[in-house]
Every structure is written in C-alpha cells, then in structure tokens.
Amino acid sequence: MGKILVFVEFNHGQLKRSSLELLSAAQSSGQTVVAAAVGSLAEGISKEASQYGATDIYVIKETTFDKYNPELFTLGLTEIIKKSEASLVLATASALGKDLFPRVAARLDAGILSDCIELKISGDNVTAKRPIYSGKCFSKVTFENCPIKIVLMRPNQLPISVPNASATTNVIAHSVNAPSLRTLIKEVVKGTSEKLDLTEANIIVSGGRGMKEAGNFKFLEQLADVLGATVGASRAVVDAGWVTHDLQVGQTGKTVAPSLYIAVGISGAIQHLAGMSGSKVIVAINTDANAPIFQKATYGIVGDFADVLPKLTEEFKRAMA
Amino acid sequence: MKFFVCIKQVPDTETKIKVGADQQIDPAGVKWVMNPYDEYAIEEAIKQREKNPGSQVWVVTVGPKARTAEALRTALAMGADEGILIDAPANLEPQITAKALSLVIQQEGGAKVVFTGRLAIDDNASSVSQMLAEFSNFPHTTVVSKFSMDSENVTVEREAEGGQCEVVQMATPAVVAANKGLNMPRYASLPGIMKAKKKVLKEVSIDSLGFSLVAKTKTLALELPAEKPPVKLMSGEISAQVSSLVQLLRDEAKVL
Numbered sequence: 001m002g003k004i005l006v007f008v009e010f011n012h013g014q015l016k017r018s019s020l021e022l023l024s025a026a027q028s029s030g031q032t033v034v035a036a037a038v039g040s041l042a043e044g045i046s047k048e049a050s051q052y053g054a055t056d057i058y059v060i061k062e063t064t065f066d067k068y069n070p071e072l073f074t075l076g077l078t079e080i081i082k083k084s085e086a087s088l089v090l091a092t093a094s095a096l097g098k099d100l101f102p103r104v105a106a107r108l109d110a111g112i113l114s115d116c117i118e119l120k121i122s123g124d125n126v127t128a129k130r131p132i133y134s135g136k137c138f139s140k141v142t143f144e145n146c147p148i149k150i151v152l153m154r155p156n157q158l159p160i161s162v163p164n165a166s167a168t169t170n171v172i173a174h175s176v177n178a179p180s181l182r183t184l185i186k187e188v189v190k191g192t193s194e195k196l197d198l199t200e201a202n203i204i205v206s207g208g209r210g211m212k213e214a215g216n217f218k219f220l221e222q223l224a225d226v227l228g229a230t231v232g233a234s235r236a237v238v239d240a241g242w243v244t245h246d247l248q249v250g251q252t253g254k255t256v257a258p259s260l261y262i263a264v265g266i267s268g269a270i271q272h273l274a275g276m277s278g279s280k281v282i283v284a285i286n287t288d289a290n291a292p293i294f295q296k297a298t299y300g301i302v303g304d305f306a307d308v309l310p311k312l313t314e315e316f317k318r319a320m321a
Numbered sequence: 322m323k324f325f326v327c328i329k330q331v332p333d334t335e336t337k338i339k340v341g342a343d344q345q346i347d348p349a350g351v352k353w354v355m356n357p358y359d360e361y362a363i364e365e366a367i368k369q370r371e372k373n374p375g376s377q378v379w380v381v382t383v384g385p386k387a388r389t390a391e392a393l394r395t396a397l398a399m400g401a402d403e404g405i406l407i408d409a410p411a412n413l414e415p416q417i418t419a420k421a422l423s424l425v426i427q428q429e430g431g432a433k434v435v436f437t438g439r440l441a442i443d444d445n446a447s448s449v450s451q452m453l454a455e456f457s458n459f460p461h462t463t464v465v466s467k468f469s470m471d472s473e474n475v476t477v478e479r480e481a482e483g484g485q486c487e488v489v490q491m492a493t494p495a496v497v498a499a500n501k502g503l504n505m506p507r508y509a510s511l512p513g514i515m516k517a518k519k520k521v522l523k524e525v526s527i528d529s530l531g532f533s534l535v536a537k538t539k540t541l542a543l544e545l546p547a548e549k550p551p552v553k554l555m556s557g558e559i560s561a562q563v564s565s566l567v568q569l570l571r572d573e574a575k576v577l
Contacts, residue, residue, distance in 0.1 A: 068487065070451070071460055095481040099463045102448035106416060106455035111537030114446050127541065132445050136338040137346070138544045146537040182492040183460040186476070191484025199482065203576075227577075245466070245502050246484035251334060251442060252357060252501040260576040270334055274442075277546070281574045283566065284552065297552045299569055301562050311563045319567045319577060 002124060003032045005086035006054065007077065007101075009094060010037065010045045018092040018155035018200060020052055025158045026090055027053030029121035034058065035169075036080045038065040038073070043171055050169030052161065058084060058172045065176075068096050071183040074103045076176045081108060081148065083174065088126060090119075093152040094199065101150050110148035113141055117157045117257070117278065126151065134251060134274030154278075155200045156257050191246065195230045198249060203260045206232035206249055206276070210265020210286060211305055214242035219309040220264060226316045232256065234266045250275035264305050268293030285309075322376040324366040325432040326401065327422050327453065328359040330384055330392035331443040340543045345412075355392045358438025360399075360506035361499035365468055366436050367400045368504065372470075376433070381405040381425055383418045383527065390522055397517035398509030404520065405429070409527035412444070414536050417527075419452030424530045426457065432494050434475060439464050439498040447498075454496035462489045463498035 004026040008019035015023075026033040035054035037045055042059040049057050058080045064072060077100065081089055091097040093115045105112035117138075118129035126149050127142045143149045198204060205224045207217055217231065224231045232249040233242070249256055250272040261279035265286060266272060273296055276282070284297035287304050294300050301308055332338070333352040341347040366378045380396040382389055386408040393404035407421050426432055435457070440447040447463065454461035467478035475495050479487040480502075509517070527534070553569070555562035571577045 068481070070462070074455070095464065098447050099451060102415065102446075103451040103455045103461070105448075106419065106452040112415075112448065113538060114448055129544075130445065132443060132543075133332060133336075133338045133346070134334055134442055134445075136546070137340065138546070140541040140544065141538050142541055143537060144539050145535050181460075182495075183462075184490040185487060186490050187488040189486040189488070191482075191486075193483055195483070197482035244484065246480060248501075260570065260574075274334060281570065281576050283570070289554075294552045294554075296549065298574065299566055300552045300554045301559075301566060302554065303559060303562070307559050308563065311560055312566070315563045315567045316577075319571055 002087040003034060003085060004029065004088045004090060004121070005081060005084050006033060006035045007089065007091040007097070008035050008037050008045065008049060009092060009096065013041065013044050015045050015048050016092070016200065017160070018094065018153070020160045021155070021158040022090040022092065022153060023049065023052035023054060024161040025119055025121070027161060031121070034084050034086065036077070038076060040066055046169050046171050050167040051163035051165060054169050056170045056172055058174050060174050060176055062176060064178065067185045067188055069181065069183050069185050070099055070103060071181050072176070072178055073100050074107060075178065076174070077104050078107050079176065080174055087124070087148060088121065089148065089150045091150070091152050093154050097152050101152055105150050108148050109146070110150050111143040111146035112150040112152070114152040116151055116153050119151060119153060119158065131278060135277045154257055156202060156259065198230050198232050198247070198254045198256050201230035201256065201258050203227045203229035204232045204249070204256055204258045205229045205262045205264065206234065206266060207237065207264050208234035208266030209236045211237065216305065217243060219305060223262070223309055223313045223316065226313055226320060234272050263293050263297070264309065266293055267291045268296060322373060322433045323430065324369055324376060324378050325426050325435045326359070326362045326366045326378060326380045326396065327435060327437045327449070328363070328380055328382050328392055328396055329356045329438070329441045330354070330382065330389050331356045331441055334442065338545070340545060344540070344543055346543070353388055353391065355395050356438050356441050358440055358499055358501070361501065361503045362436035362438050363396050363399050363401060364504045364506040365499060367507070369434070369470060377402040379403045379405065379429065381407065381422060383407040383409050383413065383421050385409070385411050386524065393522055394517045394520070395509065397520050398513040399507055400513060403523065405523045405525060407525050407527055413534070414538055415446045415448035415452055416537065417534050419449045420456055420532055421527050421530055422449070422453050423456035424532070425525055434470065434493060435459065435496045437496065437498045439500045450496050450498035457494070457496070459494050459496050460491040461496035461498070462491060464500045465497050466500045466502040468497060468503060
C-alpha cells in the first residue's frame, strides 16, 4: 500500500474546503494519509487535518513561507515529498498549486495531471478526468513509468467526509536551508474583496452586457450577499471597464466550477461557456430567448435584470431564512 | 541579447471538437491558430526589443512540422526576428515539450527572458512554463499582467486568487508566463506578413535533441460532455417565475 501526501492550503486558521476534499478522497482510498502545510501558522491546522485522516503532518514554519515564492516552495515541497516517501501527492489546482507543482514534478521527475475534475485511487492505480479543449472534451488519464504521481484537483469536485473529532496527528517540523534565491517577493497587494475567489466559490452570480451599465452590478452584489456567492463577469464588461479582470469568467479569464452559476445578461459566447460549463447547475436570465446561454442552462428566465433581480433577491432571502 | 517566446498552435476556440474512432481528436475541420495567451507573450517580447536596441525576438514551437510552421509565421508577421520549429508528434506531455524547449534555447545561446502564454487552451495543463524554467534552472513567474526590466532583473505582477496581486522581482534569465492584461497584442502588418512568408525557419527534430521521450501519463479515453436536457424555462408573471426558480433550485437541484 502506498502513502498519499496532501498539500493543504488554509485561510484564517482553517483548512480550505478544497483541501478537505483532498484529505477526504485520500482517506477513503484506505491508504496512509499524510499532510503538508507551510507558513508560520501552519501548525495551527494540524488538528483539523487529523480529523480528516492525516496521521502525520509535515510543516514548514519559517516566515519566509508566508508569501508564495516559487523557488523556495519548490525546494520545500520536493524535500517534504522525498522525506514522506509518498507515491501520490494531491494538491488543489489553485493559483499557487498550478504554479508550484509542475515545477516540483519536473524536479522530482514525477508524473503530473493538472486541473482534474474526477479522481479514482485504487491501490497503485490512479486515474483522473480532466477537461481539455476549453471544456469541450474530457480526457480520462492515468500514470505510467513514474514512482511519484501528482494530481491537482479543481475545487468543488469531491465529497467531504465526516470529521473524526478524536483523531490526533503527529507534527513533523521541517526546516529548509534556502540558498540565495533569485526570486524576490517584493509586495503582496491584497484583493479588495473578502469573498471566496471565483475558482473556489460554490455559488457565482455573474453579469454581462445585459446589465446595461457598471452601476447596475450592485443588483448582482445584493443577490450575491444573500447567497454567500461571489460576483463574476463576462469579458465584454471587463473590456468595457465596468469591473476588474479578476472577476472575468471564461477564456482569458477564470475557469470556474461552482454548484450554482447564475448568468445575468450574458449571451453565452463560446469563450464564456469555456470557463463555466463545468458548473453543476446553471441559471440563465436574459431578455433574448435565443441567447446561446439558454442551451447550456438548467433553468432559465426570459426577462430583464431590472425586473428579475430585485424580486429574485427577495425570494432567496425568504428561502434562505 | 535574445528574448525567446515559446508558442503553441491549438484548435481555435470556435472549433467543434470531435473524437475519432482511434480515441484521438478528429483533425478534420479543425482550424489551427496560435494559442491566445501566446500573443501577449510575443507582444511583450517585441516591446522589450524596441526598448533594447540590438536585441532580438526568437520564437520557438514544438509540434508536427506540416501544420505548426504556420503559427511561427504568424509570430514572424507580428514582428519576431527568427523562428525555430521543433518537429515533434502532436499532444506531447508538458515535461517532454518543456525539456525540448529548454535544450533548444540553450543551444541557441540562452535568453535574457523566455516569454510564454500562461496556459494552452487545448491541453489546459499550464505546466510547460514552470517545467521549462526548472530544466533551464531559471526563476519563473506565471499569470503575469505587468512587466518591466533593467539590466539584471525583471519585475512582474502576478495575479493570484481573489484579486490579490504579487509583485515579484527575478534575476535574469527568467521565464515569464503572460496573462491577459499584460499588453494589447499588435496585428500583423502587411509588410510583416510578406516578410514572414519568405523567412526560412530553423528546423530541429525532437529526436536529435538526445533525450528520452518516455511519457509519464497516458490517455485512456476521450469523452464528449453528456447531452444536456433542454433548459426549463419559467413561465407566468415575473414573481411567479422567480418563486418557481427558487423552489426548483432548493427542491430539485438541491443547490441551496
């Protein structure tokens, strides 16, 4: 039986939902599960990691690991992976994961599958499913010729198991002897929003040109507040300068996979669909009944945002009460 | 001083993807274009050449010779100086592509900066830039939307989650993977297109690079998305539509 190392990410002292998904998947494979976390607060999540099956947790507590530095993190993670003797590494296909692990794979001569949406672990046999060609096709893939396998999973794809409150874990502190680095993180400018990033959000309320003007995005924000959702946008309104690029969903923006995607005033250009067709349930609200978005939608309302959104927000408020 | 740009030829986003009997993408009817993010990479390299007289922009790609040369000619028409085609089978895994790129860049005397797109829209791996940096022993930054350079360093802005922005300084040579927002890619000019047509491309066979092409991953099957049932449109007064929608989301879709 192999050993699975889960690289976990955390926020405000709690494991991210996507990391719980990975721990749960690792645990249900029946193999030994260990976790790895980095940063000065990393040890604080060891109890939570243990409740989801991690028997050991490797932590790098150096403050230099509080900010993501690709060079330093590659060094730290390759050392931990080697030390743990894990044959499978799971991480989230987050901004950090997608940047870091391809380099780690290259250094370790490991196989890597990024941006996966399904994962099956059966002994040494690991298969995954990945969207390719902008989500127009799925590829079922497996590993060969590699002792170390790395899988990067998109958030919101795997079930979370019931935590075991009495579990304990063994914390293994690892320190990194960093050589002189050629990469320097000069500044990290926080985003303005306290909401979950689009790529992690479970509900997204997205607006397009049909919102008519930038000021009308407040209707989307009100709806998003009621649902605990994150606001997104189409390329057209980003290019028009109504909202910033970090809100763009679709090709040249973000690829998202929430449980619920509400598209308001978005016609559904193929570039937009490429970024959100992995959503479980899609609601389209558009004045044009022939808009392509209705062909992807689960539910639809033909109507104007100004008539629909205030009523919808009220209705959700009642339903969520 | 050389700026290298690594590009990839991919099916146009509008292309309808069909799976052939051999479990490969059916090439019939596929319109090939340069990967959209690579255009930002080329534009940035050309801008840096303009600021650094005497420097050159070299574009390199990995893929089947018969079709891939066209992508290089597009880059040359935009204003790149030289094109290198690494003739190789289609759909290589990122490690192999990255290894080939790093070897060819090294053979050509190395680079000040290697620019790439942050993601290829066909295999969706966003891996080659980082692997190429690793094999070349260069630092890297991906998802870059701002770039500046002095004699020893480049300073870039990287977009992370939640609108967070990381300002990163790297000692050159370095790998920079371009995101939308970095610049506005120029269109090819007519003289540029004429010149690009006549340009002799440098060709390298991947087998001549002397490394083993053993893949670490294997595609078992390609699947198209399942047929989706038609949309359920709400009907009646807006209030009634809104209330049925919320009820369906709660009781049928169970997403609330």
